[in-house]
Amino acid sequence: MGAEYTPKQVRYLFFDREGQCCFYCGRSLSWSLRGSMLAGGWSLHHRKGRRAGDTSYPNALILCGTGTTGCHGWVTEHPEEAFELGLAxxxxxxxxxxxxxxxxxxxxxxxxxxxxxxxQAREVEASW
Ligand SMILES: [Zn+2]
Structure with a gap:
């Protein structure tokens, strides 16, 4: 795959996979508010840093907010917790x-x- 996802991939592989909600908190999001700080705003989060060059589908999540707000901001500011939760x-x-x-x-x-x-996102047992 190329270096980055196309808008179409983001739409159908991530935004729809997440049910048009933040993967972490479940807040409803609006497709048109990508990168916005408004309610319903969201961004694509790379679990393993973009620089690592991994553009496989399991490597990205839709999170509410931006790199500094919402769940995306939380993940950025709490790397240790994010590692424990698999968010990063x-x-x-x-x-x-x-x-x-x-x-x-x-x-x-x-x-x-x-x-x-x-x-796809597949639920697994908590004790897995
Ligand atoms: Zn969220």
């Missing part, structure tokens, strides 16, 4: 078990999910 993956963790498709991610409601290569 350490850039230097390059072994197989840290591939985004294998790192489960937790929503605010305490359910755990795996993001598949095909662009």
């Amino acid at each position: 993956i350490r850039r230097l963790a390059t072994t197989e078990e840290y591939e985004p498709a294998r790192v489960r991610v937790r929503r605010e409601d305490k359910t755990w999910w795996l993001l598949t290569e095909r662009g």
Whole structure:
């Protein structure tokens, strides 16, 4: 895949996968408010830093807010907690078990999910 997702991929693989809601808190979002700080604003978050060059579908999430507001801002400002919740993956963790498709991610409601290569989110047991 190329260096970045196309708007069409963002729309159909992420925005719709998340049910047009923030992956973490479940807040409803508006497609037209990408990058906006208004209510309903959202942005695409890369679990493993963009510079690591991973543009597979499991590596990105739709989060409310921007890099400094909402859940996206929280993830940016709380890297350790974000690693624990799978919302972020350490850039230097390059072994197989840290591939985004294998790192489960937790929503605010305490359910755990795996993001598949095909662009789906699959719930997994908490004890998994
Ligand atoms: Zn949120």
